[in-house]
Amino acid sequence: MSRKTISIVLLLTVMVAFGGCTAKVKEEIQADMVEELPDSDPILITIAAVGDVMAHMPQVNGAWDPEREVYDFSPSFKEIAPYLQAADLTIANLETVLDDSRPYSGYPRFNSPSALAVALLDAGVDIVTTANNHALDQGESGLLNCLDHLDEIGIGHTGTFRNEAERQPLHIDVRGIGLACLAYTTTTNGLPVPKGKDYLVNIWDPDQAEADIRLARRQGADFVIVSIHFGPEYQRYPAQEQKQIARELVEIGADLILGCHPHVVQPWEEQIKPNGEQRVLIIYSLGNFLSNQYFPYTDRGVILKATLIQDPLTKMVSLDSYRLIPTKVLREQHHTIVVDDQPEFPKWPSADEM
Ligand SMILES: [Zn+2]
Numbered sequence: 395m396s397r398k399t400i401s402i403v404l405l406l407t408v409m410v411a412f413g414g415c416t417a418k419v420k421e422e423i424q425a426d427m428v429e430e431l432p433d434s435d436p437i438l439i440t441i442a443a444v445g446d447v448m449a450h451m452p453q454v455n456g457a458w459d460p461e462r463e464v465y466d467f468s469p470s471f472k473e474i475a476p477y478l479q480a481a482d483l484t485i486a487n488l489e490t491v492l493d494d495s496r497p498y499s500g501y502p503r504f505n506s507p508s509a510l511a512v513a514l515l516d517a518g519v520d521i522v523t524t525a526n527n528h529a530l531d532q533g534e535s536g537l538l539n540c541l542d543h544l545d546e547i548g549i550g551h552t553g554t555f556r557n558e559a560e561r562q563p564l565h566i567d568v569r570g571i572g573l574a575c576l577a578y579t580t581t582t583n584g585l586p587v588p589k590g591k592d593y594l595v596n597i598w599d600p601d602q603a604e605a606d607i608r609l610a611r612r613q614g615a616d617f618v619i620v621s622i623h624f625g626p627e628y629q630r631y632p633a634q635e636q637k638q639i640a641r642e643l644v645e646i647g648a649d650l651i652l653g654c655h656p657h658v659v660q661p662w663e664e665q666i667k668p669n670g671e672q673r674v675l676i677i678y679s680l681g682n683f684l685s686n687q688y689f690p691y692t693d694r695g696v697i698l699k700a701t702l703i704q705d706p707l708t709k710m711v712s713l714d715s716y717r718l719i720p721t722k723v724l725r726e727q728h729h730t731i732v733v734d735d736q737p738e739f740p741k742w743p744s745a746d747e748m
Contacts, residue, residue, distance in 0.1 A: 434706045435706060436703050436704055436705060436706050437569055437570065437571060437703070437704040437706075438701055438702070438703050438704075438714060439482045439483070439568045439569060439571055439701070439702050439704075440480070440481045440482050440483075440699060440700065440701050440702075441481055441482065441483050441484075441485070441573075441619070441650070441698075441699075441700045441701075441702065442477065442478050442480075442481035442483070442484040442485070442518075442697055442698065442699050442700075443484070443485045443486070443619075443652050443677070443680060443697070443698040443700075444478070444484075444485070444486045444487075444519075444680060444683035444695060444696075444697050444698075444721075445486075445487055445654050445659075445679065445680030445681045445682055445683045445695045445696070446487050446489040446526075446654050446655070446657060446680075446681070446682045446683060446684075446685065446695075447486050447487060447488050447489055447490070447510070447514065447522070447683050447684045447685075448489045448490055448504065448682065448684060448685040448686075448687070449467075449490050449500070449504065449506035449507075449510055449684075449685075450500040450501060450685060450686035450687070451498070451499070451500040451686075452500075452686045452725075452729075453467070453470070453684075453685075453686050453729050454498050454500070454506060454507065456728060456729065457469075457470075457507070457509065457510075464509065465507040465509035465510075466509060466513070467507075467509055467510050467512075467513035467514075468513045468516060468517070469728040469729075469730060470513065470684055470723075470728060470729045470730055470731055471513055471514070471516070471517035471731060472730070473730055473731060473732045473733075474517070474697075474721060474731040474732065474733070475516070475517040475518055476518075477518075477697055477699075477719060477733075478517050478518030478519060478697070479517070479518035480518075481518070481699065482568045482569070483520050483521070483566055483568055483573060484518050484519045484520050484521070485519070485520070485521045485522075485523065485575065485619065485621065485652065486514060486519045486521075486522050486523070486683060487522070487523045487526060487577075487621060487623070487652075487654040487680075487683075488510075488511070488514075488522035488523065488524055488526075488551075489504070489526050489527075489528050489654075490504035490505065490506045490510070490528055490531070491504060491505045491506070491528065491529070491531050491532045491536040491537065491539075491540045492505070492506055492507065492508040492510060492511055492539075492540045492543045492544070493505050493508075493532050493535075493536045493539040493540055493543070494507060494508050494539075494543065495539055496532060496536070500686075502531075502583070503528075503531040503532065504528045504531050505531065505532050505536060508540075508543035508544075508546075508547065511543065511544055511547045511549050512547055514549060515547055515548065515549045519549065520549070520550055520566070521549070521550035521551065521552065521564065521566070521575055522544065522549060522550070522551050523551070523552060523553045523575070523577035523621040523623075523652075523654075524537075524540065524541075524544075524551050524552070524553040524554040524577065525552075525553025525554060525577040525578050525579040525595055525596040525597075525621070525623060526553070526579045526623040526654065526655065527579060527581045527582055527583045527623065527655065528583070529553070529554050529579065529582060529594075529595045530582050530583075530585040530586075530587065530594075530595065531583075531585070534588050534591070534594060537554055537594055537595070538556055540554075541554065541555075541556055550564060550566070550575075551564075552564040552575050552576065552577050552621075553576075553577030553578070553579070553595070553596050553621065554594060554595050554596070555593045555594065555596075556593075557593060558593045560593070561593040561596070562609075562613075563575065563576055563606055563607075563609060563610035563613065563615065563618075564576075565610070565613060565614065565615065570704075571616050571617065571702065571704055571711055572614045572615045572616045572617070573615065573616070573617050573618075573619060574610035574611075574613070574615035574617070574618045574619065575619050575620075575621070576596070576603065576606050576607065576610065576618065576619070576620045576621070577596055577620070577621040577622075577623075578596045578597065578598040578599075578603060578620070578621070578622050578623065579595065579596065579597060579598060579622075579623035579624075579655075580597070580598045580622075580623060580624045580625075580635075580639070581623070581624075581655075582595060582597070598622065598624065598639065600639075600642045600646065603620070603642075603643065603646060603648075604646040604647070607620075607646055607647045607648060608647070611647070616704070616709070616710075616711035617649045617650070617702055617711040617712075618647065618648055618649050618650075619648075619649065619650045619652065620643055620648040620650070620651050620652070621652045621654065622639060622640075622643065622651060622652070622653055622654070623653075623654050623655045624636050624639055624653060624654075624655055625653065625655055625656050625660075625678070625679065626656065627655065627656055627657050628656060628657060628658055628689055628690075628691075628692070629656055629658070629660070630658055630659075630660060630691065630740040631660060631661065631678075631740060631743075632653075632660050632661070632678035632679070636653065636660075636678055640653070640665075640676045640678070641665070643674075643676075644665045644667060644668075644674045644676070645668055647667075648674060649672070649674060649711075649712075649713070650674065650675055650700065650713065651674065651675070651676040651677065652677055652680060652698070653676070653677055653678045653679045653680065654679065654680055655679065656678075656679040656681075657679075657681065657682050657685070657687060657689075657692045658679065658681050658682070658690075658691040658692055658694065659679060659680065659681035659691065659694055659695060659696050659720075659739060659740065660677075660678035660679035660681075660740060661678060661739070661740050661741065661742050662675065662676060662677045662678060662718070663675075663676055663678075663742075664676070672710075672712045672713070673712070673713050674713070675698075675700065675713055675716060677696070677698055677718075680695055680696055680698065681694050681695035681696055682694065682695050682723070683695045683697075683721065683731065684723060684729060684731055685723065686723075686725060686729065688725070691738070693722055693723045693725065694720065694721065694722050694723075694734060694737070694738075695720075695721045695722075695723075695731075696718040696719060696720055696721065696739075697718070697719040697721060698716060698718055699716060699717050699718075699719060700713060700715075700716040701713075701714040701715045701716065702714060718739075719733060720733065720734035720737030720739070721733060721734055722734035
């Protein structure tokens with residue numbers, strides 16, 4: 395039973411016990427009781443995050459339903475959807491362009507049916523991050539068409555933008571708690587961002603990120619989530635570059651850091667903010683949530699489930715607890731994502747192994 399409920403029960407009991415009192419005495423008793431009531435209970439909300447969502451051609455071809463003549467990616471998510479739907483906010487990294495106006499393609503220049511985003515939304519994903527090395531796989535028009543599709547479908551997005559005015563932190567209100575999402579990538583696979591159109595893709599720049607986080611706070615964010623696309627692929631441990639960027643993000647005020655791009659799960663750690671109080675969780679790589687990749691560990695990922703708490707007095711929002719749910723893609727079974735019952739999480743090497 396919550397403190398608030400307990401207080402109300404007490405109040406009712408007192409009112410019954412003093413049933414014979416005058417209305418004035420009752421009012422005084424109630425006023426005294428109300429003064430002692432705590433402001434309110436802390437508010438708890440949950441965030442879920444998953445890593446790279448890719449669509450290689452075996453998946454695209456497998457998603458084609460010849461009877462209905464539509465692409466349907468929902469079988470991939472049917473097992474795992476309850477884990478995503480249970481969170482107040484779920485974030486995924488969309489590692490492909492969605493442009494139905496041109497041929498679909500897999501590696502190295504991805505273009506997937508927009509039905510992929512429909513399946514993500516139905517599975518419980520609220521926001522996709524689009525700042526990654528495949529953002530420009532279909533050029534500027536592919537990037538713009540992808541944003542139009544995401545808007546039509548009604549799924550949130552951040553990391554790529556149509557114009558400078560749109561390049562703003564993405565704000566989400568969850569039961570009065572202001573969350574902001576930002577996304578950056580360190581690479582576009584050598585595909586140049588069109589001249590004078592830097593707004594198209596959020597390329598990692600610590601000064602820009604610091605300004606964005608400040609802006610998000612000024613706009614009312616209580617908690618800032620940063621997705622960062624970085625590091626060498628297929629490495630089970632973060633590179634120095636990743637550690638450096640994560641440190642910079644902690645210093646400039648990020649509250650939660652979601653790493654993507656290595657395509658395998660990397661270890662996670664907590665760091666303390668410069669204020670010496672709050673913890674910042676860094677997931678160096680969430681791994682692959684969905685793909686047809688078959689290199690070691692690339693069929694695995696994690697779902698981060700983080701609980702945030704708002705202090706009822708200070709209104710400060712911080713990380714309360716978290717857990718990681720291991721996932722695996724069953725490539726031979728419609729690329730269905732399931733909970734991995736034999737996870738092999740990489741552990742930080744001990745001092746004598748380093
Ligand atoms: Zn990537």
